Amino acid sequence: MTELTRKWTADRIYDELRQGIMTLDLYPGSRVTETELAQRFSVSRTPVREALQRLAVEGYLTIRPKHGCYIRQLDVFELAEYYDVRVGLELEGVALTSQRVPYRELAQLADDWDPRKLMYGSEGTECFKDAEEAFHIRLASLSGNMVLVQYLKGVNDHIRIVRRLGLPDTESVIKTYEEHHEICQRILANDLAAATNVLRAHIHESQTKSREVTLVQLEARRRLREEEG
The missing domain is CATH 1.10.10.10 (Winged helix-like DNA-binding domain superfamily/Winged helix DNA-binding domain)
Known part of the structure; x- marks a missing residue:
């Protein structure tokens, strides 16, 4: 071979x-x-x-x-703790980015997530989910703190499964575009308070939806396994 x-x-x-x-x-x-x-x-x-x-x-x-x-087992309580860490890391990343404001990179990131363009499609495909996760890494990278970025990647490794289950429909996908775009625009406008509010709400909503979908999916799979067994 x-x-x-x-x-x-x-x-x-x-x-x-x-x-x-x-x-x-x-x-x-x-x-x-x-x-x-x-x-x-x-x-x-x-x-x-x-x-x-x-x-x-x-x-x-x-x-x-x-x-x-x-x-890997899915422990919803442990996952909630990882989401708490994720929020802290991403908010700190935005705070650091707002101090240096890399306009060109931020403008490009905002353009990539312009909801009028739907650059990554309008469905929750694997391509879109990859891009969604990459957005948060790209945004954190603009802080200039690569240690923060590495920690965020580590957190993402632990929540990736449930995070991707939380993008089940077109409505969720379109809302993701809108919120990603707004976060970048708020930083560009030097409105740190609004940027952090949108980002925090965005992550918490993702966490809630992911948890709900995960529990439903787990129960459905458990019943199927019992029927097949």
Whole structure:
């Protein structure tokens, strides 16, 4: 097998497993093994191992040597604490950005999220969800504090699954455009109070919707597993 083919196979396995985790088809806490997955995808264990290691680094699962891999559990109380940290980090990032106001970068970020353009589409696709998460990292990066950015990325690794479930419909997507755009415009207008108010409300609403959708999805998956079992 060539290096190119091996790499493509690992990426394909990663994408499918990640999708299964994100949609809760791979139920939180469930166990998977390299051998089982190798049989499922009709490949050797090497690309499976690469895919699992990548998922582990990104926080989707835990690898326990000689025991297998366990899909990350979803603890709504722990997730709430991560959201609290996220709010603190992002608000501090905005405060630092408002002191230096990188106009060109902020204007570009605002333009990318102009609700009249719908640059990332009007549906909650994977592309849109990637862009939504990237917006907050881009905004934090404008603070000039890369330590803050790294901490925010770490928090995102822990809340990514529920965060993406909180974008289930077009209405949520359009509102995300509007709020992202307004946050940038408020900073550009040197209105820090308004920018932080919009950002705080934006994150808290996302948290609430994500929690509601997650609980519903978990219950539906639990019942399905019981029926199949």
